[in-house]
Amino acid sequence: MTSITRTTAPDPRHDEILTPDALAFLARLHDQFAHRRQERLEARMSARTAIENGRDLRFLPETRAIRENTEWRVAGPGPGLEDRRVEITGPTDRKMTVNALNSGAKAWLADLEDATSPTWANIVGGQLNLRDAIRGEIDFATPEGREYRVTATETPTIIMRPRGWHLVEKHLCHTDRAGHRRPASASLTDFGLYLFHNAHALIAGGRGPYFYLPKLENHLEARLWDDVFTWSESALGLAHGTIRATILIETISAAFEMDEILYELRDHAAGLNAGRWDYIFSLIKNHRDRGRSFVLPDRDRITMTVPFMRAYTELLVQTCHKRGAHAIGGMSAFIPNRRDPEATERALAKVAEDKRREAGDGFDGTWVAHPDLIDTARAEFDAVLGDRPNQVDRQRPEVSVSARELLDLSTIEKTVTDAGVRANVSVALRYIESWLRGVGAAAIDGLMEDAATAEISRSQLWQWIHQGVVTEEGTRITRAHVEHELHEVLRMLDRSLDDRYDDAENILRQVALEDGFPTFLTIPAYAHYLVETAPAREPLAA
Structure with missing residues (x-):
């Protein structure tokens, strides 16, 4: 059956x-x-x-x-x-x-x-x-x-x-x-x-x-x-x-x-x-x-x-x-x-x-x-x-x-800035936190953001770290540097007792700072939803 x-x-x-x-x-x-x-x-x-x-x-x-x-x-x-x-x-x-x-x-x-x-x-x-x-x-x-x-x-x-x-x-x-x-x-x-x-x-x-x-x-x-x-x-x-x-x-x-x-x-x-x-x-x-x-x-x-x-x-x-x-x-x-x-x-x-x-x-x-x-x-x-x-x-x-x-990036001016790194950390963290609270379309910095924005942000952080990119200001983008930016963003946030920033921080670390690269951040993030188990019931047969 x-x-x-x-x-x-x-x-x-x-x-x-x-x-x-x-x-x-x-x-x-x-x-x-x-x-x-x-x-x-x-x-x-x-x-x-x-x-x-x-x-x-x-x-x-x-x-x-x-x-x-x-x-x-x-x-x-x-x-x-x-x-x-x-x-x-x-x-x-x-x-x-x-x-x-x-x-x-x-x-x-x-x-x-x-x-x-x-x-x-x-x-x-x-x-x-x-x-x-x-x-x-x-x-x-x-x-x-x-x-x-x-x-x-x-x-x-x-x-x-x-x-x-x-x-x-x-x-x-x-x-x-x-x-x-x-x-x-x-x-x-x-x-x-x-x-x-x-x-x-x-x-x-x-x-x-x-x-x-x-x-x-x-x-x-x-x-x-x-x-x-x-x-x-x-x-x-x-x-x-x-x-x-x-x-x-x-x-x-x-x-x-x-x-x-x-x-x-x-x-x-x-x-x-x-x-x-x-x-x-x-x-x-x-x-x-x-x-x-x-x-x-x-x-x-x-x-x-x-x-x-x-x-x-x-x-x-x-x-x-x-x-x-x-x-x-x-x-x-x-x-x-x-x-x-x-x-x-x-x-x-x-x-x-x-x-x-x-x-x-x-x-x-x-x-x-x-x-x-x-x-x-x-x-x-x-x-x-x-x-x-x-x-x-x-x-x-x-x-x-x-x-x-379709794959030619050679003519693109590829400047990465300190502000760009900080923005990616901030947007990814805040979006993931919103997503964990059940809000998938989040107003962030005057834009209506969805999961695609967080995906770009975290994937750029991962790539910049692994390719040893140096910002326009001379900062080498390393895990330690992104960790510092993450700490600063968290420090500046207006926190509440029921926010999900601790979980969001852990997810962002997993999808942007580890050696592995999850194909979609929503896959590990989905694990943070609890399933409320129902009483036993008869299955519905096809």
Whole structure:
């Protein structure tokens, strides 16, 4: 007998999501795909080792025919996805859900991944909030009595982002046919519960079940997702191709397989997104031991106009439009400060410049992390798109990007400063502490930060230490120096009795200061969540 069982005590509303039928569907998903997921994760390790040992990424010779075939196209946008010029991103807590639906954006990336700290309450609560929102039953009241309700006549199309293949959901346990018990796949859990409860309601409302797929590293991982989609559509009585996916190109290896990723998902693909921060993290992670040529400067100096980032985005737009897919631009995470209008005006000018570049390059839409940025972003895309919903017809035949250009850091000015080191320590520590308290989208130094920011920060610290980088001021970056900066940051913090800075400090040491390099900081950090064991209960058989 196969089953999915809970390892947590009951919660008043969790049974509305964790129904016997929903858990049985999850069990069947795991029976079909859990083993293949594990195979893909093992293949990641092999590929990463090859890069560490000196093998440069390349466009795959064995898939050349797919890239050179000009005939095939993807399914493209489903109902409600034709115009995506501004998408707001954010976690699925109840207040954010209401604010996102009222925001005026064309779409909402409802995030169970990098902007959500995966406490069990957040994960199941997020599913409840999405279910209520899709049925028009969402509202929110603060302890002070302030009420939030959806008042917009036209709400954004919801695009849900599940957690990546590398993560588990330890509050659910999968028992396979051989009797082996393992934590459930976080990806299959997030996807399966959302699809099971909402697909038919979304279709009845004139839209559909749409997903952002994070952290894919190659086209074989895309093939796995496509098989998950096809199997799930059949199991739930949905027409083939009902599900639509936008794939985040946020790993360096995926940048070399954009055509192939779209091809594998062609019956379900709507577009690609330039996940800029995770992309930079992936480049550092995979090349951290490859010498000084792969060292990057202070994080705020890595702009979208540096050559290797420019090559990445130009190739993404060209690839998408060649295949009839949307190209969605990167995040603007600035938080407007009404108490400092001059600083806000300067920041909004930078946001406008960034979105003007994206729209001019051919992107069909973009991301913002705060509702107050929507008008600024929309104005830049309106100026280019006019009344058109997108600019997929702009093919960009003049773009030609080589493998060398995607990896060429030789022209980048690589200044690292004492302030850059201190900023990475501070941001990583404060974000991890927020994450441990259950807040995955954290306001830090005027920006809305998620896990990608902490990943860049800690990976740069690790690389700078191991490559013996010297700052512009003449400071050699060593473990001792970073320890000193960590001590200073901790000393300056406004501590409270219930903060999680002690745990955050230990995690930061583990992921940035030890010889080993965890592939994602959220994996060791997740160990700090306790599982509340439920009374024994009968498993739900598939």
